[in-house]
Amino acid sequence: MTRFGGYQNEIYLQGLGGAKPLFSTDPTKLEESAANLLDPGPYAYVAGGAGSAATVRANREAFDRWRIVPRMLTGATDRKLSVSVLGTELPAPVALAPVGVQSIVHPDAELATARAAASLGLPMILSTASSTSIEEVAAANGAGPRWFQLYWPGDPDVCASILARAKKAGYSVLVVTLDTWTLAWRPADLDQAYLPFLNGEGLAVPFSDPAFRALLEKTPEEDPPSAILRWISLVTGSDRTWEQLTFLREHWDGPIVLKGIQHVDDARKAVDAGMDGIVVSNHGGRQVDGAIASLDALPGIAAAVGDRIDVLFDSGVRTGSDVVKALALGAKAVLLGRPYVYGLAHAGEDGVRHVLRGLLADFDMTMGLSGNADVAALSADALARV
Numbered sequence: 001m002t003r004f005g006g007y008q009n010e011i012y013l014q015g016l017g018g019a020k021p022l023f024s025t026d027p028t029k030l031e032e033s034a035a036n037l038l039d040p041g042p043y044a045y046v047a048g049g050a051g052s053a054a055t056v057r058a059n060r061e062a063f064d065r066w067r068i069v070p071r072m073l074t075g076a077t078d079r080k081l082s083v084s085v086l087g088t089e090l091p092a093p094v095a096l097a098p099v100g101v102q103s104i105v106h107p108d109a110e111l112a113t114a115r116a117a118a119s120l121g122l123p124m125i126l127s128t129a130s131s132t133s134i135e136e137v138a139a140a141n142g143a144g145p146r147w148f149q150l151y152w153p154g155d156p157d158v159c160a161s162i163l164a165r166a167k168k169a170g171y172s173v174l175v176v177t178l179d180t181w182t183l184a185w186r187p188a189d190l191d192q193a194y195l196p197f198l199n200g201e202g203l204a205v206p207f208s209d210p211a212f213r214a215l216l217e218k219t220p221e222e223d224p225p226s227a228i229l230r231w232i233s234l235v236t237g238s239d240r241t242w243e244q245l246t247f248l249r250e251h252w253d254g255p256i257v258l259k260g261i262q263h264v265d266d267a268r269k270a271v272d273a274g275m276d277g278i279v280v281s282n283h284g285g286r287q288v289d290g291a292i293a294s295l296d297a298l299p300g301i302a303a304a305v306g307d308r309i310d311v312l313f314d315s316g317v318r319t320g321s322d323v324v325k326a327l328a329l330g331a332k333a334v335l336l337g338r339p340y341v342y343g344l345a346h347a348g349e350d351g352v353r354h355v356l357r358g359l360l361a362d363f364d365m366t367m368g369l370s371g372n373a374d375v376a377a378l379s380a381d382a383l384a385r386v
Contacts, residue, residue: 003364004081004092004357004360004361004363004364005361005364005365005368006361007357007358007360007361008361008365011025021354022346022347022350022351022354023343023346023347023351023354025358027318027319027339027355027358027359028318028319030339030342030343030346030355031047031338031342033342033346034046034047034105034342034345034346035047037345037346038104038105038345040192040194041104041189041192041194041196042104042105042194042196044188044189044191044192044194045101045104045188045189045194045196046099046104046105046338046341046342046345047188047338048186048187048188048189048286049186049188049284049285049286049289050184050185050186050285050286050287050288050289051184051185051186051187051289051290052289052290053188053285053289054285054289054290055282055285055287055288055289055290055291055293056284056285056286056316057285058285058291058292058293058296059282059284059285059293059294059295059315059316060316060318061293062293062294062295062296062316063295063316063318063321063322063325065385065386066295066325066329066383066384066385066386067383067384067385067386068321068324068325068366068370068382068383069370069382069383069384070369070370070371071370071371071372071382072371073371074371074372074373075373076367076368076369076370076371076372076373077368078373079364079367079368079372079373079374080373080374080375080376081093081363081364081367081375082375083332083333083375083376085277085310085312085332085333086147086172086173086255086257086276086277086310087172087173087254087255088123088145088147088172088173090121090122090123090145090333091120091121091122092122092360092363092364093323093327093331093332093333093334093375094122094323094333094334094335094336094356094359094360094363095122095123095124095125095147095312095333095334095335095336096113096117096122096123096124096125096335096336096340096356097125097314097335097336097337098125098126098127098128098149098175098177098259099127099337099338099340099341100127100128100129100130100131100202101129101130101131101196101197101201101202102130102131102132102341102344103131103132103201103202104131104196104201104202105341105344105345106344106345106348106351108344108348108349109130109131109132109344110124110126110127110130110131110132110137110140111132111136111137111140111349112344112348112349112351112352113340113344113349113352114126114137114138114140114141114144114146115140115141115142115349116340116349116350116352116353116356117141117144117146117352117356118140118141118142118143118144119144119353120353120356120357120360121144121145122144122145122356123144123145123146123147123173124137124141124144124145124146124147125146125147125148125149125173125175125335126146126147126148126149126166126171127149127151127202128148128149128150128151128162128205128235129151129197129202129203129205130202130204130205131201131202131203131204132204133204133205133208134148134162134165134166134169134171134205134208135165135169135208136204137169138169138170138171141170145172146170146171146172147171147172147173147174147175147257148163148166148171148173148174148175149175149176149177149259150162150163150174150175150176150177150248151177151180151235152176152181152235152240152248153206153212153234153235154233154234154235154238155211155212155215155234156247157211157214158206158209158211158212158215158234159247159251160211160251161209161210161211161212162205162206162209162211163248163251163252164251165209167252167253167254172254172255173254173255173256173257173276173277174248174252174254174255174256174257175257175259175279176248176256176257176258176259177259177260177283178240178258178259178260178261179259179260179281179282179283179287179288180260180283180286180287181235181236181237181238181239181240182236182237183195183236184286184287184288184289185289186286197228197231197232198228200224200228203220203227203228203231206227206231206234207220207227207231212230212231212234215230216230242269242273245273245274245275249274255276255277256275256276256277257275257276257277257278257279257310257312258270258275258277258278258279259278259279259281259314260279260281260282260283260287261278261279261280261281261297261301262280262281262282262291262292262294262297263297263301264300264301264304267280267301267304267305267311268304268305270305270309271305271308271309275309276309276310277309277310277311277312278301278305278309278310278311278312279312279313279314279335280294280297280298280301280302280311280312280313280314280315280331281294281313281314281315281335282294282315283315284314284315284316284337284338285315285316293315293316294313294314294315294316295313295315295316295325295326295329298311298313298326298329298330298331299329299330299380301330302329302330302331303330306330306332310332310333311330311331311332312331312332312333312334312335313326313331313333313334313335314334314335314336314337315337317334317335317336317337317339318339319359319362320359320360320361320362320363320364320365320366320367321362321363321366322334323359323363323366324363324366324367324370324372324378324382325383327375327378328378328379328380328381328382328383329380329383330380336355336356336359339355339359340352340355340356342355343355343356370382
């Protein structure tokens, strides 16, 4: 069994030689320190939320309403943290959430994230809004597990081309984001008039796609503004319907996951549509101000469909105890977002790895110290609501 908690001993032993961690091991401090590293525009783009950021706050407050109830003498010395999710064997129930335009926080961008994720055996979910092409990220990820997140283009040929490229490059799961068919009102970005896509950031996927390039009178290299506006018009402004999911199934023969589910009825519709999984998510509070916290939505959704499809969770995960709570409330795995991006900002690949190893160590130790030896056995009985 992998002992992720050993990272603690590694840090202490390195301290004997005067070495300290690259940056804080407290993930709740990373946002503040990233603000001191990044320019205001990139920082706000990563950290900001929709409207008053009420949903961002609600996600964290929901975790605080649950407390872990430790049990003693359970023989939790050896712990089973591995899981099988959507046909992927994972050493721990954690994946890297799709986060676009990573070039705005570090020049190595998604390549650094792909290498760090692969080194730990965790799935990286590549965003359609990547600063690096599908194929380049796959090469950097090597033998690591990788999934692809789709912002659904309005042109069917372009969509099919992107999906075919992802499949050919070894991405095994398709994660379809439903809640961001148009940008929300985001004051943190609006106040600085900052949208990285207009500067050509986060467009490596379409700009390297033959079907998209065929739509253009001039190549993106010859006429960047026209290419940028054409792509934005394809991926924003049009909501989809449940019936349209058949197109994705026709063009993707692996597992398909719907990201952005917050209502039990939508979870049931995902099952009826033949989907393989869902992500209970409110996009980290970036889309609907005043929305329900994802953790509050999770138990009901998991109870309704968790025996038929894989239920994943994101929005607000920061610590190992957060992972325990989400699993106990019905998630099969969690997606980590902003914290690893802050790690990327601090120290590139090493920074991402440091954040991930810290989260895994915290999760591993919290499992043991709370008397839980197997993630598969976690249930709401491990928690108390306060």
